[in-house]
Amino acid sequence: MRIFNFSAGPAALPEEVLSRAADEMLDWHGSGMCVMEMSHRGKEFISIAAEAEKDLRELLAVPSNYRVLFLQGGATLQFAQIPMNLMAGKGKADYVVTGEWSKKAAKEAQAYGDIHVAASSEDKAFTYAPMDWDLRPEAAYVHYCSNETIGGVEYHVIPDAKGLILVADASSHILSRALDVSRFGLIYAGAQKNIGPAGLTIVIVRDDLVGKAARGTPSVMDYKQQALADSMLNTPATYAIYVAGLVFKWIKAQGGLAEMERRNVAKAKLLYDLIDAGSFYRNPVARADRSRMNVPFTLADAKLDDAFLKGADSRGMVQLKGHRSVGGMRASIYNAMPVEGVRALVDYMKEFEKQHG
Numbered sequence: 001m002r003i004f005n006f007s008a009g010p011a012a013l014p015e016e017v018l019s020r021a022a023d024e025m026l027d028w029h030g031s032g033m034c035v036m037e038m039s040h041r042g043k044e045f046i047s048i049a050a051e052a053e054k055d056l057r058e059l060l061a062v063p064s065n066y067r068v069l070f071l072q073g074g075a076t077l078q079f080a081q082i083p084m085n086l087m088a089g090k091g092k093a094d095y096v097v098t099g100e101w102s103k104k105a106a107k108e109a110q111a112y113g114d115i116h117v118a119a120s121s122e123d124k125a126f127t128y129a130p131m132d133w134d135l136r137p138e139a140a141y142v143h144y145c146s147n148e149t150i151g152g153v154e155y156h157v158i159p160d161a162k163g164l165i166l167v168a169d170a171s172s173h174i175l176s177r178a179l180d181v182s183r184f185g186l187i188y189a190g191a192q193k194n195i196g197p198a199g200l201t202i203v204i205v206r207d208d209l210v211g212k213a214a215r216g217t218p219s220v221m222d223y224k225q226q227a228l229a230d231s232m233l234n235t236p237a238t239y240a241i242y243v244a245g246l247v248f249k250w251i252k253a254q255g256g257l258a259e260m261e262r263r264n265v266a267k268a269k270l271l272y273d274l275i276d277a278g279s280f281y282r283n284p285v286a287r288a289d290r291s292r293m294n295v296p297f298t299l300a301d302a303k304l305d306d307a308f309l310k311g312a313d314s315r316g317m318v319q320l321k322g323h324r325s326v327g328g329m330r331a332s333i334y335n336a337m338p339v340e341g342v343r344a345l346v347d348y349m350k351e352f353e354k355q356h357g
């Protein structure tokens with residue numbers, strides 16, 4: 001029996017995708033091979049990768065002057081790879097800090113140049129998304145995290161980068177809503193939330209930003225070399241690319257990003273409405289900046305946390321424990337979480353409040 005998995009990542013995948021991967025496990029499309037066993041240079045895998053890219057481009061309406069790269073090293077490697085590729089020449093970049101992930105990105109970038117914090121929400125414990133950015137016109141780019149997975153803070157509009165190149169860590173909400181890629185110089189995301197298995201990182205980068213890596217950049221980290229090699233400078237994360245491709249097809253079959261967004265709005269509303277209905281549960285994030293994907297909440301008394309988690313577990317709802325830096329609970333409700341899972345959680349929360357409130 002499948003459970004409702006509220007993990008922030010690696011996260012639940014659509015059941016249909018897992019079933020399809022299972023059906024194709026021993027023999028992919030009459031090839032007599034599992035995708036894991038295929039040469040990345042063979043015609044079968046090349047067709048799988050090309051189709052995954054085509055479907056992703058279609059879903060996000062990626063303009064033709066952007067490259068889509070299927071890389072490794074997680075979003076964390078991008079924290080270094082971005083300054084290595086984009087900062088050369090200028091030596092300066094601006095960062096917006098709205099939570100643990102953008103803070104880490106800014107810290108990592110410090111090794112490569114002069115980093116200026118253009119805005120921060122640390123004054124209010126990372127509970128809002130500042131729109132007013134103090135940008136340096138001479139900076140090579142401005143980086144922000146469009147959805148902070150730990151704090152549950154999401155930018156619902158793309159901020160004005162005042163002519164600077166805008167770079168976004170969209171790891172935890174990519175494909176959850178439509179996105180105007182043309183507003184960005186670069187968008188990146190680790191796959192293990194809304195895309196597919198861990199081990200794959202997607203980078204969407206505008207053509208004119210490719211080919212500017214600093215001297216000494218390892219070849220696998222140079223966007224240009226990866227772009228020239230169709231992301232196969234070395235062996236890519238083949239199986240993760242295949243499963244991501246199945247997820248893209250699943251999203252298309254559901255109705256694309258507009259339908260994902262409609263479902264995600266409805267799911268998040270169910271949870272936030274319950275949290276706001278009384279004083280037993282609490283979410284500290286400014287209402288306009290609350291994440292649709294990651295919903296952190298605390299109980300009126302932290303001593304009840306263990307009982308809450310135990311009760312959830314016995315009802316087939318797992319991975320609800322909040323991040324250690326925030327405490328309480330966190331429900332990650334990515335695309336693959338069905339509305340039934342959120343309803344089950346909300347029903348349980350009501351019942352728990354009745355018993356303990």
Ligand SMILES: Cc1ncc(COP(=O)(O)O)c(C=O)c1O
Nearest residue numbers: 074075076101149169171172190
């Ligand atoms: C917004 C965000 N950025 C970066 C990361 C780091 O990703 P990875 O573990 O793929 O390096 C995460 C991971 O959970 C994340 O949620």
